[in-house]
Amino acid sequence: MKGGIVMNKIGNVKEIKEVKSIFAQLSSGGIVKTWELPYENLLTKLSAAIFFFSSDNNQDVNNVDYALGKIPGYRRKTNDVYELSKLDYRVDFIDHIISEV
Numbered sequence: 001m002k003g004g005i006v007m008n009k010i011g012n013v014k015e016i017k018e019v020k021s022i023f024a025q026l027s028s029g030g031i032v033k034t035w036e037l038p039y040e041n042l043l044t045k046l047s048a049a050i051f052f053f054s055s056d057n058n059q060d061v062n063n064v065d066y067a068l069g070k071i072p073g074y075r076r077k078t079n080d081v082y083e084l085s086k087l088d089y090r091v092d093f094i095d096h097i098i099s100e101v
Helices: 014-028 058-068
Strands: 034-036 051-054 076-079 091-092
Touching: 014 034, 014 051, 014 058, 014 091, 058 076, 058 091
Parallel strands: none
Antiparallel strands: 034 051, 051 091, 076 091
């Protein structure tokens, strides 16, 4: 630790590992059919990560929201761009920046 700041190694981010673990649990439980994290080895923070997943029904998608919604900045959208993935849904975690006026 330098100067009170924890530096993450590229591709080795605790928060990303936590989300991957949740996706792995959801996948093994049959809630998520498949999931992926493109460019995983280049990431240095959770807010730079974009996860994708597919599921068989809306209830399972709601279960994903419940499992990941506890993580600050969670956001799920329908994946309608298909540039990074062909899977149905996109998940990212936005930074919440609070500024003083």
